[in-house]
Amino acid sequence: MLLAVGCIWPRDHAPRPDRLYRPNRPGSRSPAVRWPTEWSCAQPDRPFTLTEAHTWMRLHRDHDCPRKRTAFAALVAAGRIHPDSTRRNTIWSENND
Numbered sequence: 001m002l003l004a005v006g007c008i009w010p011r012d013h014a015p016r017p018d019r020l021y022r023p024n025r026p027g028s029r030s031p032a033v034r035w036p037t038e039w040s041c042a043q044p045d046r047p048f049t050l051t052e053a054h055t056w057m058r059l060h061r062d063h064d065c066p067r068k069r070t071a072f073a074a075l076v077a078a079g080r081i082h083p084d085s086t087r088r089n090t091i092w093s094e095n096n097d
Helices: 050-059 066-077 090-096
Strands: none
Touching: 050 066
């Protein structure tokens, strides 16, 4: 003999207006995320703003590319990053060792 027991839960089929996600609503818990308009490692065609430079540094954290180097240079020029002066430049050390 097989006995099956089930339970049917009521579902809301229409989303309630007060539960919709509104990213720009005053008092929202998380700020709206501005995603980059370009997804490339190529050299950018214009200088980055500080916000863009931070975003590109985060997105290209795992590798080295022209876009990350441009973002790094923008952050150094703005005084937001201070390069480690005790490390030797990789290109310099390859040519002069």
